Amino acid sequence: MDVNKILKSNKPLALESKTIIHLMLVHQSISEHTTEALKPFDVSIQQFNVLRILKGQNGKAANLSTLNDRMVSKMSNTTRLVDKLILKDFVKRTVCEENRRKIEIFITKKGKEELLKMSNAMLVMEKELLKDVDTEDLITLNKLLDKLNTDK
């Protein structure tokens, strides 16, 4: 991906601006490839993320706030995201008995099985996307991304 070709700017862009655009373009590509990889499973990236988080709980329930904190996007979606996953029988939702304001969400057996298939499809896509980046470069890339000041 050559960011200069896409931008075709005559005026030289600040290195910072170029980097940000570069990251945006990379994200767009990742997003498209991910959507494609998940299409056979009829789930969105967000739904996949919810399943992955729930599996990471190892049987423990997660409530909506927890999901939301760990997720990339915003609260208002989370209720409806979970609604969709319930329809597919990938997760279960129960009211927390200790604190009836809270909702506990679990991944189902079917959800776990499907998630495994999804994760495999994702890994194939990820390896293809990163096939020209060796391990050392990946480590460097992650280190550099860690340096970004992403606080609010």
Place this chain on the structure above:
Amino acid sequence: MDVNKILKSNKPLALESKTIIHLMLVHQSISEHTTEALKPFDVSIQQFNVLRILKGQNGKAANLSTLNDRMVSKMSNTTRLVDKLILKDFVKRTVCEENRRKIEIFITKKGKEELLKMSNAMLVMEKELLKDVDTEDLITLNKLLDKLNTDK
């Protein structure tokens, strides 16, 4: 940004998967900061991108297909994106006389003036986001991003 904290996974994630998630999280942050920076100008990231591309044309018109190729997102939006920019008097739209199927889009004087202010606000945001990444690191980061296999 520490991706491990957010993921809280017990099982070690493949380095590829971790990198992809890392890029997603970084993008989410960039996206939020950008939306914030552009809020005073009442334009979306996409609208800002259209303006930037049009200015890069240096007076030459761009048709919708050109815009779409250079933009991050899809055709169907472009018509309506331009609609919004016309409402704000930031761009003009005329039918191409040589090929009446084509639509020519120009940035207006007002559009250019506003774009300058937007670009300044964006640069402030970008420098803040990248304040802990020195020039050498930025160059390395861009080189690594170039290695990603983002073809279709």
Place this chain on the structure above:
DNA sequence: TACATACATTTGTATATACAATTATTGTAG
């Protein structure tokens, strides 16, 4: 107890986006 406040989630609504179908124009094979 009654009230205000905080918390957790849900719902309403407006806007954005993705995908498919449609319209209008141009190019070209027969």
Place this chain on the structure above:
DNA sequence: CTACAATAATTGTATATACAAATGTATGTA
């Protein structure tokens, strides 16, 4: 010259997302 395909943009529609308001539940305190 007509019919058909290709191109460029627009429109319709279903789904997704962002933001604000509303609902239901719990907690602190006078």
